[in-house]
Each structure stands twice: as structure tokens, then as C-alpha cells.
Amino acid sequence: MNEMYNVSTSxxxxxxxSTKTIMRDVVIGLLPATFFGIYNFGIRALVIILACxxxxxxxxxxxxxxxxxxxxxxxxxxxxxxxxxxxxxPVSLPIWMAVLGSVFAIIVVKxxxxxxxxxxxxxxxxxxxxxxxxxxxxxxxxxxxxxGSIINGRMAVDGVSGATPLTALKAGESVDVMKMFIGTTGxxxxxxxxxxILIGGLYLVIRKVISPKIPCIYIGTVAVxxxxxxxxxxxxxxxxxxxxxICGGGLMLGAVFMATDYVTCPxxxxxxxxxxxxxxxxTSIFRLFGGSAEGVSYxxxxxxxxxxxxxxxxxxxxxxxxxxNNGSR
Amino acid sequence: xxxxTFKRGIHPADDGKDISKDYPIKKIKTGGEYVFPMxxxxxxxxxxxxxxxxxxxxxxKIGESTGFISAVVVSSVSGKVKAIEDRMTVSGNKVKSIVxxxxxxxxxxxxxxxxxxxxxxxxxxxxNIVKEAGIVGMGGAGFPTHVKLTPKxxxxxTHIIINGAECEPYLTxxxxxxxxxxxxxxxxxxxxxxxxxxxxxIIGIEVNKQDAIEKLxxxxxxxxxxxxxxxxxxYPQGAERQLVYATTHKEINSTMLPADAGCIVNxxxxxxxxxxxxxxxxxxxxxxxxxxxxxxxxxxxxxxRTGMKYMDLINEAGGFKCKxxxxxxxxxxxxxxxxxxxxxxxxxSSAILSMTKDEVALNEPTACIRCGRCVDACxxxxxxxxxxxxxxxxxxxxxxxxxxxxxxxxxCCTYVCPAKLRLTQAFKLTxxxxxDNRRKK
Numbered sequence: 001m002n003e004m005y006n007v008s009t010s011x012x013x014x015x016x017x018s019t020k021t022i023m024r025d026v027v028i029g030l031l032p033a034t035f036f037g038i039y040n041f042g043i044r045a046l047v048i049i050l051a052c053x054x055x056x057x058x059x060x061x062x063x064x065x066x067x068x069x070x071x072x073x074x075x076x077x078x079x080x081x082x083x084x085x086x087x088x089x090p091v092s093l094p095i096w097m098a099v100l101g102s103v104f105a106i107i108v109v110k111x112x113x114x115x116x117x118x119x120x121x122x123x124x125x126x127x128x129x130x131x132x133x134x135x136x137x138x139x140x141x142x143x144x145x146x147x148g149s150i151i152n153g154r155m156a157v158d159g160v161s162g163a164t165p166l167t168a169l170k171a172g173e174s175v176d177v178m179k180m181f182i183g184t185t186g187x188x189x190x191x192x193x194x195x196x197i198l199i200g201g202l203y204l205v206i207r208k209v210i211s212p213k214i215p216c217i218y219i220g221t222v223a224v225x226x227x228x229x230x231x232x233x234x235x236x237x238x239x240x241x242x243x244x245x246i247c248g249g250g251l252m253l254g255a256v257f258m259a260t261d262y263v264t265c266p267x268x269x270x271x272x273x274x275x276x277x278x279x280x281x282x283t284s285i286f287r288l289f290g291g292s293a294e295g296v297s298y299x300x301x302x303x304x305x306x307x308x309x310x311x312x313x314x315x316x317x318x319x320x321x322x323x324x325n326n327g328s329r
Numbered sequence: 330x331x332x333x334t335f336k337r338g339i340h341p342a343d344d345g346k347d348i349s350k351d352y353p354i355k356k357i358k359t360g361g362e363y364v365f366p367m368x369x370x371x372x373x374x375x376x377x378x379x380x381x382x383x384x385x386x387x388x389x390k391i392g393e394s395t396g397f398i399s400a401v402v403v404s405s406v407s408g409k410v411k412a413i414e415d416r417m418t419v420s421g422n423k424v425k426s427i428v429x430x431x432x433x434x435x436x437x438x439x440x441x442x443x444x445x446x447x448x449x450x451x452x453x454x455x456x457n458i459v460k461e462a463g464i465v466g467m468g469g470a471g472f473p474t475h476v477k478l479t480p481k482x483x484x485x486x487t488h489i490i491i492n493g494a495e496c497e498p499y500l501t502x503x504x505x506x507x508x509x510x511x512x513x514x515x516x517x518x519x520x521x522x523x524x525x526x527x528x529x530x531i532i533g534i535e536v537n538k539q540d541a542i543e544k545l546x547x548x549x550x551x552x553x554x555x556x557x558x559x560x561x562x563x564y565p566q567g568a569e570r571q572l573v574y575a576t577t578h579k580e581i582n583s584t585m586l587p588a589d590a591g592c593i594v595n596x597x598x599x600x601x602x603x604x605x606x607x608x609x610x611x612x613x614x615x616x617x618x619x620x621x622x623x624x625x626x627x628x629x630x631x632x633x634r635t636g637m638k639y640m641d642l643i644n645e646a647g648g649f650k651c652k653x654x655x656x657x658x659x660x661x662x663x664x665x666x667x668x669x670x671x672x673x674x675x676x677x678s679s680a681i682l683s684m685t686k687d688e689v690a691l692n693e694p695t696a697c698i699r700c701g702r703c704v705d706a707c708x709x710x711x712x713x714x715x716x717x718x719x720x721x722x723x724x725x726x727x728x729x730x731x732x733x734x735x736x737x738x739x740x741c742c743t744y745v746c747p748a749k750l751r752l753t754q755a756f757k758l759t760x761x762x763x764x765d766n767r768r769k770k
Contacts, residue, residue, distance in 0.1 A: 004668045006655040006687045007421070009754040011740030013341065013498065013661040014688050019695050019747045075695070117696040117748075262700040267714050269704065311715075318732035319709040320570060320582030 019116075023076030025209045029200035030083050030257065036196040037189035041091040045189045048098050049086040055102040056082030063111045077116050081105050084124035084257060087190020088250065088297070089131070090142045097135055101127040121304040122264045125254075125297045132297075140292075142186040166248040166293040169241070177240055180247040187249070194247040201256035214265060214276045215255040219246055221280020229288050250296035251283065258297075264304040271307075271314035278303050278310075333533060333575035334561035338708050339741045341564055344537070345499035345661075349621040349628040354505050356632045357645050360433050363406050363636030364416050364673035365391060366424040370471040372398035377427050383410045387437040388612050390461065391427050400473045400676075401463040405614035405634035408432040417672050419658045419665055426673070429636070443610045452524045455607055462606035463613045463676070468492055468567065468596035469659065471677040474603065477595070478524060480588035486525040487591040490576050491518060491600055493534040493541065494560055494567030497660025500680050502617040503597040505630045507534070507541035510601060511548050515555065517604035521593070522554055528593075530555045531576045537562045564662060565739045569594050571708050583735050598679075616674055620646040622683035624653035633674045639681055640670040653683040654690070662740045692749040703742035703752060709735045713742035713752050720755035725763050734760060 038045045060078040064071050082102050089098055105127035110119045119126075132139045142164050164186045165175040179185055183193020190197075204210045226245040231237040245251070259265060259279055266275050279299050286295025368374035375392030379385055385404045392402030408430045415423035447455065460475035480486055491514070495503040507514065518530045532549075534542045536559045549555040560566050560575055570581050572594060579590040587594045595603070598617060605611040614635055621628040626647030633642055639658070643649065657664040658672075659679055703713035711732055719728040728734075736756050743753040 005653060005666065006690055007666040007668045008655075008687070008689045009751070009757055010657075010659075010664055010666075010738070011662045011743050011753060012655060012657050012664065012666065012682075012684070012687070012689060013343075013744065014692055014749060015339075015342065015745055015747075017745075017747045018692075018749065019698055022698075022700065022747050072695070077698075115696060117698045262698045267699050267701045267704055267712060315712060315715075315731055316710050318582065318711055318735040319574075320580035320585065321732065321735070 019077075020075050022209055023080060025204060025207050026080050026257070027076055027083065029204040029209070030080070030087070030190070032196040032199045033087060033190040033193060033253065034083065036183055036193040037087060040183060040192060041189055045091050047095065048089060048091065048093065048189065049083065051095050052086035052089070052098050052102045053079055053082035055099040056085070056106050059103045059106045060111065063107055069115070072116060075116065078106060081110065081123045084122075084190075085127050087253060088124060088128045088188050090139060090187075091189055092141055093131075093135075093138055097131060097138060101131045104130050117263055119263055120307075121301045122258050122261050125258055125301050125304075128297050129301060142188070164249065164293065165244060166287070169244050169248065170293045174240070175244050175248070177243045177247060180244060191250045191253040194252045197252040197256050204256075204260075210256075210260040211272075214259050214272055214279075217273060217276035218255040218259050218279045218283075219251065221277055222246060222251060222284050225280060225284035226288070229284070245284075245287065249287070249294050254283075254296040254300055255279075258300050264307060266307050266310045266314065268311050268314040268316060270316065271310045274310050274314060275303055275307065278306065332536060332561040333558045334563060334566065335571040335574045335708060337706055337710070337741070338563045338565060338571070339706050339744055340562070341498050341662075341744065343498065344562075345621065346501050346504070346537070348499065348623075349619050349630060350501040350504055352505075352629040354509055354617055354630045354632050355645070357642075358433070359637055359641040359645075360431050361638070361641075362411060363404075363408075363429045363431050363634070364426050364638075365402050365404065365429065365636050366416065366418050366426045366673065366675060367392050367402060368424050369402070369418075369675035369677060370400040370465040370473055372396060372400065372473060374425065375399060375402045377413050377425070379410050379427065381410050381413055384408070385410060385429060387435050388441040388614065389438050390463075390612075391429075394460070394473075398473055398476055400465050400471075401461060402427070403463045403612040403614055403635075404429055405636050406431040407434050407436040417669065419667065419672055419675065419678065421665070421668070440610055445608055445610055447520045447523065447607045450607070455520060455524060458607050459603055461612065462602070464599065464602045464606060465613075465676050466596060467598040467602065467616070467677060467679070468569075469663065469677055469679065474595070474599060477588075477593055478521070480586070480593065482588060482591075483525065484527065485591050486528045486588065486593055488577055488593070489518065489521050489525065489528050489530040490572060490587070490592055490594045491530060491532040492567050492569075492572055492594055492596045493532050493538070493545075494572060495538070495597075496535060496562075496564045496566040496568075497662055497664075497680075498564070499621050499682050500619050500660050501621070502619045502630055502679055504538050504541055506597050506601060506617055507538065508544060511544055513601045513604045514545070514597060515548055515552070516608055517595075517600035517602075518555055520603055520607045521595070521600070525593070528554070532557045533560050533566075533572055533576050534558070535560045535562045535566055564741065565708060568708065568737065568739055570737070583737070613676060616676065616678055618642060618674065618678055619680040621680060622653065622656075624649050624651060624683035624685045626650050633678075635674055635676060637674045638670070639667070639672050639674065642674070642681055643670060643683070649683060651685060653685055655684045655687040657682040657684070662744070663738065689751075694750045695748045697748050697750060700747060702745040702747065706741040706745045708739060708741060709737065711736055713756070716759075717750060717752050717755055720759040723759075725759065725766070728759055729763060734763065736760065
């Protein structure tokens with residue numbers, strides 16, 4: 001026995017895809033919405049995005065360094081968290097608040113619970129809700145359009161702010177659905193353009209990073225729910241109302257990029273369906289009957305908390321363990 | 330096109346079959362010592378019935394089966410018994426083995442190789458011939474074939490399924506048999522069909538072996554009870570439970586035998602072995618082995634005798650181009666890594682795959698991101714992600730609760746895992762532990 005070879009259990013071949021390539025694809029998928037946000041809201045949007053991404057990566061690095069853990073900032077996951085958070089913030093938010101949110105997302109929501117794969121809710125959404133609760137006013141004042149004069153932050157903060165399409169809708173005003181689809185409306189940096197988000201989502205579906213199951217069921221449920229609500233309202237069924245709810249607010253961004261977050265959605269096939277249905281129902285309830293015009297982020301983090309329960313009741317029947325085709329007599 | 334298939338599973342990017350698929354089966358003879366482990370099948374090990382110093386002939390029984398689920402061992406060479414001692418086998422364990430010095434005369438026992446008319450034989454006689462020939466499932470598990478041919482519900486057997494899927498990447502031995510010895514395959518099927526008058530036979534072949542499909546299809550054109558079913562190219566199409574589903578749409582689980590669904594499943598090489606034993610009075614002493622991989626000089630398909638050394642097969646294939654990092658007995662998905670080549674060919678050997686790169690060693694495991702790819706890949710409809718957690722926590726109860734024992738370690742989850750977690754490894758450990766504990770009770 002002069003020569004020894006490597007020994008391990010089977011299988012001895014693995015596919016090319018790694019966590020890193022998946023995460024990189026998600027970043028690429030987020031780019032259309034990111035670029036549109038910068039186009040729509042100006043250079044300050046870029047500043048917020050960079051601040052969030054940089055602070056997310058840095059805080060993950062410092063935490064892991066301080067805790068003598070393996071440094072994993074190279075896996076793109078902190079970049080995604082920072083980017084997603086930025087896309088969920090109004091452009092007028094003070095930079096330090098954005099940074100605080102980023103640090104909260106990484107340290108509190110992600111790392112304190114065990115790091116990648118262990119967080120019980122979507123870090124970016126957790127941070128967003130933390131900011132909304134802490135700085136309600138700042139988080140709900142939205143710049144409506146880009147003006148040439150908004151170059152530095154202070155101008156934007158004090159500059160144009162106004163209602164998002166959903167707020168207008170809630171107040172009973174009419175909205176331009178086409179504008180909402182393209183995205184030249186008010187809102188957080190990354191949520192306004194349904195088109196840009198769909199392009200990114202399509203990329204992820206083609207790359208097989210996400211399955212269209214959750215987004216389709218989620219958005220479909222909201223559509224059905226708002227359609228019923230609309231039909232029961234005094235003015236009768238209004239198709240525009242349904243479309244506005246689909247394109248408006250954080251629904252698209254949430255459905256494509258946050259409800260599909262691997263870590264915080266159920267792993268069982270049936271669980272994904274249940275999860276998406278619940279998301280649609282809760283989002284609609286929060287939006288139509290709640291105090292705020294928006295309901296996506298609360299619906300998602302609430303359902304994130306239900307995931308262990310959903311998984312528990314949706315463990316699939318193993319092959320050959322039941323059903324009509326069972327060979328046993 | 331309605332190809333037979335199952336749900337989930339994987340499509341390995343590189344099936345590696347091109348390396349060796351066009352090389353006809355090469356018969357080789359090697360001298361030196363031949364090693365016959367007494368346990369090369371599932372069930373009770375065989376008992377040596379020769380003594381050191383005895384002269385044995387080709388086809389002579391040297392190990393007697395010691396129970397119903399057990400198999401005899403037959404010598405593939407003639408010569409003197411050199412030793413009866415523990416020798417290293419594929420699994421890395423030392424197993425009691427009979428070592429025979431090949432005198433290269435190949436003196437055979439009386440009647441060896443004679444034609445026999447199977448139509449004059451009763452089921453009992455056929456079973457006995459199969460048993461005495463030491464035939465076991467050559468797809469990998471090594472389940473004694475005479476046991477398979479003795480189902481409790483003999484009248485309810487409706488399907489004889491011949492496994493020509495060869496879904497493991499790199500393996501081409503069954504493919505070569507289908508191309509070169511199709512009449513033996515059909516002959517073996519006819520023997521089994523005679524035993525089960527109500528059954529029809531289906532030969533399942535993945536469509537990446539189109540010429541094999543056409544060849545066999547042409548041969549069964551006038552056979553009423555035999556048909557060829559093209560199968561989708563997908564791993565693990567040739568796993569017993571998946572193949573039964575693909576051909577008959579019946580599901581069986583770990584506690585059932587194919588016979589419970591009215592099926593008897595046999596691998597291509599096994600059915601040829603049945604033909605040889607019954608019609609040609611030749612017990613199981615050969616095995617077609619694919620010697621392949623990027624570290625081999627001349628990849629090929631070899632007709633080896635059982636007991637041959639793996640190293641001799643490598644030498645027949647022109648030796649190594651460069652030192653391989655990993656050598657696997659079997660395919661890359663379920664094969665066993667070898668640390669030495671000083672082990673004998675056994676009934677269940679199917680390939681020697683030598684790789685210059687060990688992908689497993691190159692990929693460090695990272696954190697699970699719960700992406701669910703393992704769930705989408707698992708042919709047994711399990712949740713490998715949770716099974717892995719329970720395995721790591723040594724929580725056997727939960728592992729069993731989520732049907733972890735239904736896992737048959739096909740490796741799909743590990744193949745697709747982007748975090749490169751050693752899922753199958755953890756499951757193997759846990760499953761062994763649970764089975765041991767069950768036995769203790």
C-alpha cells in the first residue's frame with residue numbers, strides 16, 4: 001500500500017453552482033431596479049445605496065472579525081442585504097439613518113441569530129421595519145420627482161416630498177397605472193418601477209435562482225383580494241384599482257426579491273404555496289383595512305415568523321408512502 | 330414523446346460516457362492470485378468449502394451460501410487454494426476471502442459451458458441453477474437473484490423489468506453488453522418469463538443510448554411479451570424504485586420489494602448471468618467493467634473474471650496518465666472511493682473511475698442557505714435540508730419522523746447543494762446508526 005488516494009463518501013461529483021454564484025445572480029437581478037431608482041430619484045439615491053451596501057459589508061466583516069469567525073463577506077449576501085434595504089428606503093432619508101438600518105440588519109437580524117441561513121426574518125425588511133418604527137416621519141416622506149436642483153442630500157430632505165400612488169389611492173384619488181408600471185412615481189428608491197423589478201425577476205427565473213411560484217401566487221392573491229374588495233365597494237369593480245395595487249407600493253419588490261428569500265421562506269413545496277397565499281391575504285388586509293397605505297413589509301416579516309409552523313404541517317408524503325399509485329395492496 | 334421517467338432527480342452536466350462508450354468489450358486474462366471474498370452480496374456471508382492446498386477448477390463452488398438470503402461463491406480460475414484469510418475489499422473492510430493461485434490452465438468443471446434447454450426445466454430447477462451459479466443483482470446492491478425469483482406472490486408478478494438505464498455518469502458497461510450481447514439479454518428474459526407466465530418484460534433504456542434501444546427493439550419485434558421502453562436521461566433513472574415508477578407508474582417505498590408491486594427488476598448484466606447459468610451452464614464468474622476517467626491512458630470496457638485485481642484492470646487500460654487524486658469503484662454518484670487498488674473484482678463491481686481532480690476536496694462546505702434545491706432534487710420526496718439538521722443534532726427520532734429512512738443515498742441532494750454540504754455522508758451515518766439500533770432491539 002504505497003500509494004493512497006483521496007477517500008470520501010459518494011457522490012464524487014458536484015454541480016458548479018455555489019452560494020456565491022447564486023448570490024451574485026441576485027445582485028444582478030436587483031440591478032435594473034437599482035439603476036431605475038438612481039435615474040428616478042437622482043444622485044442621492046446612489047449615495048444611499050452605496051452607504052447601505054458599504055455599511056452592511058463592513059459591519060459583517062467587523063462582527064466576524066471581532067467574534068473570530070470565518071470572514072464570509074465574499075459571498076455577496078451582505079451586499080444583497082444592504083442593497084435591498086436601500087431600495088426600501090425613501091431617497092430623502094438622512095444617510096446616518098440608512099447606515100443605522102444596515103448595521104441593524106446585519107448585526108441584529110442576521111449575525112446575532114447565527115449568520116447566513118439562520119436569520120428568522122429577512123434582514124433588510126427587519127431593518128426597514130425597525131426604521132419605520134424609530135423614524136416614522138422620515139421613513140414615510142417620499143420625494144415625488146427628480147428636480148434638477150436636488151444634488152446634495154440636504155436639498156432633497158427639505159425638497160419635494162409627497163404622496164405615493166398607494167397613499168393617493170387610499171385617499172380616494174385616481175392614479176396613473178402606466179406611470180406606476182414604468183416607475184416614474186413616488187415611493188422608496190427601488191419599489192416604484194414594476195417593469196425594472198420584473199426584468200430582474202425574469203433574469204432570476206431564467207437563471208433558475210428563484211421559482212416564479214411564490215411571486216405569482218402572492219401577486220395573484222393580492223389581485224383577487226383587491227378585485228373582490230373593489231367589486232364590493234360603493235363604486236363597483238374598478239380594474240384600475242386592482243392594477244394600481246399590483247404595481248404600487250412594495251408588492252413587486254417584495255414578491256420578487258423578499259418573499260423568495262431562501263432563508264426566510266418555507267423549504268417544503270406545499271409550504272411555499274401556503275406562505276405565498278398568506279402573504280397575499282395579509283398584504284391585502286393591511287393595505288385595505290390598515291392604518292397605513294403599505295402592507296408588504298409587515299406581511300412578509302410576519303409570515304417569516306410563521307415559516308417553522310408552515311414547514312411543520314407541510315412535510316411532503318415520501319415517495320411510495322401513500323397516494324393512488326402505491327404499489328402495496 | 331412519452332418517455333418513461335420519474336419526478337425530480339438531477340441532470341449531471343457531464344455524463345462522461347463518451348470517454349469509454351465506443352470501446353468494445355475486451356476479454357482479458359491475468360495471472361497471479363485471485364481473491365474471492367465470501368461476502369459480495371446482501372445477506373449472510375458464504376462459508377468456504379475448500380481448504381488451503383486444494384485444487385479448484387473454473388466454475389467450482391468454493392463458498393456455500395449459509396441462509397436463504399445468501400449467495401454461493403464460484404471460482405473463476407483453476408489452481409491451488411493459497412490461503413483463506415481476511416482481505417481488503419471495495420468497502421474498505423477486510424472480509425474473509427479464498428485466495429487462489431491462478432495456474433492459467435483454466436481447467437473447468439465437468440459440463441461447464443454446455444448448452445441446456447431451459448424450456449424443459451421447472452421453476453424450481455431454474456431457481457436452483459441461478460442459486461448455484463452465485464448470481465446476485467449486479468446493479469450494485471448485490472441482492473441474491475434466486476431470492477428475487479422466489480416472490481411470495483408468484484401469480485401476481487405482472488412485470489419483469491430489465492434495467493438498462495445505466496443512469497450513473499461514466500458507466501458504459503451495460504451499454505456495451507446491450508450492443509454486443511443482445512441475444513443473451515433476450516435469452517435471459519425468456520427464461521424469467523417462462524417462470525412467470527402472467528408477466529410481460531420491459532427493457533428500460535435511457536435515450537442517450539439510442540443505438541442500444543434500436544438494436545433491442547429490432548430484436549423484440551416479434552416477441553409478444555417483451556418490449557423496450559425508452560427512458561428520459563435523468564439520474565437516478567435506474568434506481569429500483571424510480572425505474573418501477575417509470576415503467577409501471579407504481580410507487581414502492583423502503584419497506585416494500587418490487588414484487589409487492591408485481592415487479593421483478595433485474596439489471597442487464599444480471600439477466601445475462603441468468604442466461605449464461607441456465608442456458609450455457611456457466612456460473613457467474615465474469616463481470617463487464619468500465620475502466621474510465623481522465624487519469625486513465627486507454628479507457629475501455631473489460632470483461633474481467635471475478636477475483637481479478639483492480640490494479641491489473643488499470644494496467645490493461647494502459648495505466649495512469651498521471652497520479653489520480655481519487656479512484657472510485659462504481660459511478661461518481663454512488664460509487665465507493667478506494668484508497669488502494671489491491672482489491673479484487675467482485676460480482677457487484679461495475680467500473681473503475683480514476684479522477685485527476687477530487688471535486689469534493691476542492692469544495693469546502695459553507696452555511697446552508699435553505700435554497701431548497703435538495704428538496705427539488707430528491708427522488709424520494711424528502712426534505713434533505715431538515716434531515717441534515719437532525720443528522721447533525723443526532724436526533725434520530727425526528728430523522729425517522731420526516732421519513733429519513735426512505736433515503737437510499739443516491740446523492741442528488743449533495744450534487745445540487747450550492748453550499749457543498751456533505752448531505753449524503755451525514756445521511757449514511759445516521760441511517761446506519763438507526764439500523765444498528767433497530768437490530769439491537
